Amino acid sequence: MVTCSHLTRNYAARPGSVAGIVDVSLEIPAGEFAVLQGPSGCGKSTLLLTIGGMLRPESGTVSVGGTDLYSLSASQRAEFRASRLGFVFQLFHLVPYLTVRENILAGMSTTQARSLASSVDSLIHDLGLSDRRNAHPGTLSAGERQRVALARALARKPALILADEPTGNLDPANAQLVFQHLDRFRRQGGAVLVVTHGNDAAPFATRTFRLESGRLVQNPSLLPA
Amino acid sequence: MPLFSLILRELRHHRFNAALSLLGLVAAVALLVVIRLLTTAAERETRRVVRDLGFNLRIIPRETDPELFFATGYSDKTLPADAVQRLASGAQTFVSFNHLTASLERRIPIGDREAILTGLGPAVVGGGDKKQPMGFNIAPGKAHVGYLLARRLGAKPGAPLPVQGRLLTVEKVLVESGTDDDIRLFTSLPDAQAILNLPGRISEIKAIDCLCLTADQDPLTQLRAALTQLLPEAQVLQMRTMADARAKQRQTAERYSRFAVPLVLGIGAAWVGILAALNVRERRAELGLWRALGHGSGRIAALFLGRAALLGIAGAALGYLLGNAVGLHYGPKLYPVTAGGFASEPALLGWALLVTPAFAALAAFLPAMIAVAQDPAETLRAD
Structure with missing residues (x-):
């Protein structure tokens, strides 16, 4: 599903700090729940965004489902992201002026939104958002917001979901709920990469990576599913 | 969405x-x-204020003696009446003249003294111009009588007024202006030409120039150069103060x-x-x-x-x-x-x-x- 080869990317997240990655190679097959751990500022988000096609590496390649992401043009890569990848962020990143349902459908073409309408409605139901479907993000709790963000990632039926500290702002119950849904997605054949500096994703992980100072310091371990 | x-x-x-x-x-x-x-x-x-001030260009026959012109207030020579059309048609090409009015003026005896007979042609605006014609048009057979002249003659609107054997009707008695207009008898151009026995002739074209240059920009040289091409038989006099005021206002x-x-x-x-x-x-x-x-x-x-x-x-x-x-x-x-x-x-x-x-x-x-x-x-x- 995802193959990264010798990825290197320097990244100054803040003046004076470097959160880059150095010669990172890893593989996440379909049906895997991979967890990327490491201390703050070690380059986890850089690796995730590089795999997500939003941060071009200085060297190395990223292949998702056999497509070399950075051999695509910017617009082709944008289309690829829209159709094959789902993102969940720590800060939810919902569009404040759209309702819950509109946020889930955000970025889809009208045709795509129409064809996915019924599956989106059942997703809203599954994630316990039925009575909040017309609410705006400003009126939602943190847990509800993250569920909306998760629904948005799942709605497109992506091949891979990239989650950057998805439970960082959630209470344990909501965090558990998010991981359960990601795990269900994994069991249906999708691949998941969760970036976290905690251990709350460990029970769901089928594979764990550890990053320190931009380097993978621990060999990927294959855990029982 | x-x-x-x-x-x-x-x-x-x-x-x-x-x-x-x-x-x-x-x-x-x-x-x-x-x-x-x-x-x-x-x-x-x-435009309105300048119009009320009067015309700022006076185009008169070339052979007119300017000193005599200023002494009498009009040219004793004449131009062919079609000069106004030639000037209007060339106005856009050479220089912008607006509101051209042909006139024929002479002193004539009327009653026991003299008056200035002024025959006015219809006002012509510059080519393609949408401005309203200035001044007034007088219908043939009608007369507008200056304030002092009307008082001397006892002229009243609607009364007949014989002028050198031609019978006109007083259409309007003008209000006192404090200028020589008070001793003028305004008629249509054809009436004046008939009274003076000068058919097809005019003595002057009054105009407003749109050159819009102030005196220090020497507009008169340009006006004269343009006029030489359009009307070689004429000369132009510019009322400097008035033209300058207009140009300055527009430039401002x-x-x-x-x-x-x-x-x-x-x-x-x-x-x-x-x-x-x-x-x-x-x-x-x-x-x-x-x-x-x-x-x-x-x-x-x-x-x-x-x-x-x-x-x-x-x-x-x-x-x-x-x-x-x-x-x-x-x-x-x-x-x-x-x-x-x-x-x-x-x-x-x-x-x-x-x-x-x-x-x-x-x-x-x-x-x-x-x-x-x-x-x-x-x-x-x-x-």
């Missing part, structure tokens, strides 16, 4: 920024509409427009541009998200340029209405002489609707490019 709906939602959500942007555009359009209405009014008022109005219009446009563009930049800054996370969701640069740019254009359309319509209302309310107080001439200019609305969205989009172009160039990794990363 269609781009248009997305922009509308965003405008409603960031309503403070949207309202301030709209305010800037409305103010800019309104100011430009007011400037336009007042500039037009100033020009109209100047043009300078004012040249200063005010770019100033308004500059301030408007800066205002809209700064607010668009603030909007981009405020929406950094949202832009990163759109990128993550697969929006390309074109769609991101369209979000901001479309927003600016939409505000531009609203700003144009509201600005036109406001500017029109202000101009029509206060304009007549500023220009009382031609207050009746104030009217809205619907064509301005068309221009505003066409230009303002483009202007707003141009002002928002740099912020839009900043949005396009924004690195989504900056705003979306957690570590």
Whole structure:
């Protein structure tokens, strides 16, 4: 599903700090729940965004489902992201002026939104958002917001979901709920990469990576599913 | 979701920024509409005032002795009457003359003294000009009698007036002017030609020049050069003070427009541009998200340029209405002489609707490019 080869990317997240990655190679097959751990500022988000096609590496390649992401043009890569990848962020990143349902459908073409309408409605139901479907993000709790963000990632039926500290702002119950849904997605054949500096994703992980100072310091371990 | 709906939602959500942007555009359009209405009014008022002052160019036969002309007040020589048509047809090519009026003047005995008989041809405006003809046209057989002359002759409107064997009807007795008009008898040009037995002849063409150069710019040399080509049998005398006043007024109005219009446009563009930049800054996370969701640069740019254009359309319509209302309310107080001439200019609305969205989009172009160039990794990363 995802193959990264010798990825290197320097990244100054803040003046004076470097959160880059150095010669990172890893593989996440379909049906895997991979967890990327490491201390703050070690380059986890850089690796995730590089795999997500939003941060071009200085060297190395990223292949998702056999497509070399950075051999695509910017617009082709944008289309690829829209159709094959789902993102969940720590800060939810919902569009404040759209309702819950509109946020889930955000970025889809009208045709795509129409064809996915019924599956989106059942997703809203599954994630316990039925009575909040017309609410705006400003009126939602943190847990509800993250569920909306998760629904948005799942709605497109992506091949891979990239989650950057998805439970960082959630209470344990909501965090558990998010991981359960990601795990269900994994069991249906999708691949998941969760970036976290905690251990709350460990029970769901089928594979764990550890990053320190931009380097993978621990060999990927294959855990029982 | 269609781009248009997305922009509308965003405008409603960031309503403070949207309202301030709209305010800037409305103010800019309104100011430009007011400037336009007042500039037009100033020009109209100047024309009226100058018209009331009289003509500033006198075109007389070349062989006229200027000293004698100023001593008697008219030329004792004549030109063919078609000279006025030749001048009018060439006016656009050589130099702008407006409101050409041919006349034939002579002193004639009337009653127990002399009066100045003045036959006036119909006023001719410059080629393609939409201005109203100045002065008055007198129908054949009618006469307008100067104040002192009418008092001496006991002339009253409607009374017959025999003039050297030709019977005219007094149409109007003129109010006292304090000039030699008070001893003039105004008739139509054909009547004067018949009375003086000078068929097809005129003694002068009065005109207003639109050269709009002040005395130090030597307009007379240019006028004379133009006239030599058009009417070689004529010479031109310019009433300097009057022409200068007119030229200065027009130049002042043009300078004012040249200063005010770019100033308004500059301030408007800066205002809209700064607010668009603030909007981009405020929406950094949202832009990163759109990128993550697969929006390309074109769609991101369209979000901001479309927003600016939409505000531009609203700003144009509201600005036109406001500017029109202000101009029509206060304009007549500023220009009382031609207050009746104030009217809205619907064509301005068309221009505003066409230009303002483009202007707003141009002002928002740099912020839009900043949005396009924004690195989504900056705003979306957690570590």
